[in-house]
Amino acid sequence: MSVRDVNAYYGDTHAIKGVSIEYKANEVTAMIGPSGCGKSTLLRCLNRMHEEIPGARAEGQILLDDTDIYGPGVDVVSVRRAVGMVFQKPNPFPTMSIFDNVAAGLKLNGVKGVDMKERVEKSLRGAGLWDEVKDRLSSPGIGLSGGQQQRLCIARTIAVEPRVVLMDEPCSALDPIATLKVEDLIHDLKQEYTIVIVTHNMQQAARVADTTAFFLLGDMVEHAKTEDIFSNP
Numbered sequence: 001m002s003v004r005d006v007n008a009y010y011g012d013t014h015a016i017k018g019v020s021i022e023y024k025a026n027e028v029t030a031m032i033g034p035s036g037c038g039k040s041t042l043l044r045c046l047n048r049m050h051e052e053i054p055g056a057r058a059e060g061q062i063l064l065d066d067t068d069i070y071g072p073g074v075d076v077v078s079v080r081r082a083v084g085m086v087f088q089k090p091n092p093f094p095t096m097s098i099f100d101n102v103a104a105g106l107k108l109n110g111v112k113g114v115d116m117k118e119r120v121e122k123s124l125r126g127a128g129l130w131d132e133v134k135d136r137l138s139s140p141g142i143g144l145s146g147g148q149q150q151r152l153c154i155a156r157t158i159a160v161e162p163r164v165v166l167m168d169e170p171c172s173a174l175d176p177i178a179t180l181k182v183e184d185l186i187h188d189l190k191q192e193y194t195i196v197i198v199t200h201n202m203q204q205a206a207r208v209a210d211t212t213a214f215f216l217l218g219d220m221v222e223h224a225k226t227e228d229i230f231s232n233p
């Protein structure tokens with residue numbers, strides 16, 4: 001996914017200032033920087049979530065397989081399907097079972113019956129959650145622990161087979177053990193997806209990211225291989 005000279009605004013606030021960055025397939029890119037530097041805003045621009053915020057607008061090009069996701073005739077639903085998002089606070093659909101949380105997006109895509117069961121199992125396995133939940137698929141998603149809920153949200157996101165998975169500080173609401181599980185999972189997920197993760201945590205970037213981009217006041221000030229950034233010269 002290729003971001004080319006993107007600017008984003010909330011009314012008069014210039015939140016992203018001409019940023020260009022390439023997110024490579026099968027790599028994890030971390031975006032790091034102080035609060036308010038525009039990390040979440042850029043993440044939202046990548047699947048057009050900013051369009052849900054009154055007064056927010058973005059300009060520039062974001063290419064996914066040569067298609068500009070802001071281009072004429074590109075519908076937002078197909079963009080959100082191709083570019084999934086995992087949020088900071090685990091947010092399973094509160095009234096739905098574990099199974100239905102993962103099935104929800106698939107249902108919209110017309111998946112049914114045996115296919116549905118297989119796809120749900122595959123997604124829960126992909127999120128490293130199957131063994132923990134296979135005997136209670138009908139119980140509420142919000143009955144799981146925080147770490148399990150976050151992995152359920154990851155299962156829900158990958159169920160529709162996106163190309164890119166965006167993660168907005170996915171571990172900052174989790175305890176250290178749950179954090180390590182999600183970080184392990186991120187390593188596995190990059191075999192299949194392009195991963196973009198916003199984090200406040202340098203150690204986390206060092207653990208999970210192939211490349212790390214630093215942001216300051218809406219500018220991207222550096223983007224390099226993580227091992228080069230964190231190794232001492």
Ligand code: ADP
Binds near residue numbers: 035036040
């Ligand atoms: P973070 O640093 O993790 O992005 P913040 O505390 O800065 O979290 O923001 C939390 C939420 O409030 C975000 O969804 C952000 O978009 C929103 N927000 C941040 N600044 C403003 C603002 N000036 N006006 C309205 N909403 C804001």
Ligand code: ADP
Binds near residue numbers: 013037039
């Ligand atoms: P970060 O994720 O790095 O903490 P944000 O992308 O949340 O930064 O914020 C970038 C800038 O945009 C900040 O100046 C913030 O106050 C502003 N901002 C973020 N969300 C909103 C919003 N919903 N409404 C107005 N301003 C916002």
